[in-house]
Amino acid sequence: MRPCEGCVGECCRQYFVSLNGQDVSTIATEMRLAPEQFITIAQEQEATGVGFKLDATKTTFSLVLAKRPGSDGRQQCNFLMELGNGIGRCGIYPSRPSACRVFPAQLRHGAIEFRDGIVCPKGAWNVAGNDLAAWRSLLLRSHMEWGVYATVVRCWNAQAARTPRAEMRTPNDYYTYLLDRYERLSTLERDLPPDELQAVLDRWGQRDGAPAGKAPWERFLTKVEQAIA
Numbered sequence: 001m002r003p004c005e006g007c008v009g010e011c012c013r014q015y016f017v018s019l020n021g022q023d024v025s026t027i028a029t030e031m032r033l034a035p036e037q038f039i040t041i042a043q044e045q046e047a048t049g050v051g052f053k054l055d056a057t058k059t060t061f062s063l064v065l066a067k068r069p070g071s072d073g074r075q076q077c078n079f080l081m082e083l084g085n086g087i088g089r090c091g092i093y094p095s096r097p098s099a100c101r102v103f104p105a106q107l108r109h110g111a112i113e114f115r116d117g118i119v120c121p122k123g124a125w126n127v128a129g130n131d132l133a134a135w136r137s138l139l140l141r142s143h144m145e146w147g148v149y150a151t152v153v154r155c156w157n158a159q160a161a162r163t164p165r166a167e168m169r170t171p172n173d174y175y176t177y178l179l180d181r182y183e184r185l186s187t188l189e190r191d192l193p194p195d196e197l198q199a200v201l202d203r204w205g206q207r208d209g210a211p212a213g214k215a216p217w218e219r220f221l222t223k224v225e226q227a228i229a
């Protein structure tokens with residue numbers, strides 16, 4: 001049995017789940033929800049590469065899955081379904097965000113590991129017995145999605161930087177921008193030959209060993225910029 005099957009879903013209660021633009025687009029489209037129904041925005045303490053601006057100041061924000069009180073009064077993800085006996089299940093499992101798909105795995109120097117110090121029951125996860133190829137695929141895709149999102153945010157921020165405070169944009173303006181740009185991006189990946197897409201995924205963010213000129217992932221990001229301009 002996979003560790004999650006008998007778990008209370010502590011991860012869905014204790015953590016705040018960061019969202020990227022692909023997550024917003026997927027949940028909004030597949031669950032037929034308006035972004036404001038499942039997103040909370042949080043002001044960043046320090047600007048990250050995926051913090052979006054609403055005006056020309058330096059203040060940046062991130063997107064987080066909204067929470068609500070559960071039957072025990074504790075905060076939990078909006079989408080957590082309570083089955084009784086404390087057992088929780090994801091109510092949007094096929095559409096869940098990238099952060100939830102890869103939790104609790106991470107890639108370190110190319111190797112998959114399960115994080116220490118997490119809320120999962122002790123010993124729940126170990127590398128032996130897990131389908132590492134499937135985890136790798138999820139992790140590589142997550143890296144790509146967040147990399148694409150950083151480009152989408154940068155383009156938005158360039159526009160927001162020209163917005164006077166008196167004309168401050170709203171979170172809803174940002175959600176509208178995301179849904180429109182990810183609609184444009186939806187065909188980009190489908191149009192790539194499978195081997196080129198695999199090259200993009202496999203070496204996302206890596207320059208070493210790349211042939212002269214742009215690496216596959218850099219060429220892909222150029223297409224992203226052109227599509228969302």
Ligand code: SF4
Pocket residue numbers: 003004005007008009010011012103104119120121124
């Ligand atoms: S990821 Fe960990 S805390 Fe979350 S449901 Fe699975 S075992 Fe439980």
Ligand code: SF4
Pocket residue numbers: 011012017065077078079080081089090091092093096097100
């Ligand atoms: S989207 Fe699903 S898996 Fe992710 S925190 Fe919410 S209930 Fe848990």
